[in-house]
Amino acid sequence: MSQNRGLEICVVCAEPTERAGRADDSLFCEVCDGGPFCASCFDEHSVECLRKDNTALRGENERLKKLVEHAGHTADALLAEWKKRREGEEDGDGD
Ligand SMILES: [Zn+2]
Numbered sequence: 579m580s581q582n583r584g585l586e587i588c589v590v591c592a593e594p595t596e597r598a599g600r601a602d603d604s605l606f607c608e609v610c611d612g613g614p615f616c617a618s619c620f621d622e623h624s625v626e627c628l629r630k631d632n633t634a635l636r637g638e639n640e641r642l643k644k645l646v647e648h649a650g651h652t653a654d655a656l657l658a659e660w661k662k663r664r665e666g667e668e669d670g671d672g673d
């Protein structure tokens with residue numbers, strides 16, 4: 579019999595995680611699905627990974643906000659253009 583069955587190595591520090599697979603409460607990151615981790619690396623990774631995830635979300639929010647702002651400017655410009663044309667048509671109607 580070997581004890582190697584299910585022996586897990588931490589992906590960060592290469593130490594055995596002392597767990598054996600997801601069924602044995604292995605430490606996998608819920609955010610990026612990375613792992614397995616030993617307990618101390620899991621703590622470090624979780625903090626790091628959550629921060630990265632938040633940054634990515636914030637970046638996406640900023641991008642969407644800019645898109646919406648840009649669309650708003652475009653709509654304003656089109657509306658102004660349309661109003662100008664209407665006024666021009668009315669002016670030219672008095673012949
Ligand atoms: Zn580790």
Ligand SMILES: [Zn+2]
Pocket residue numbers: 607608609610611612623624627
């Ligand atoms: Zn992660």
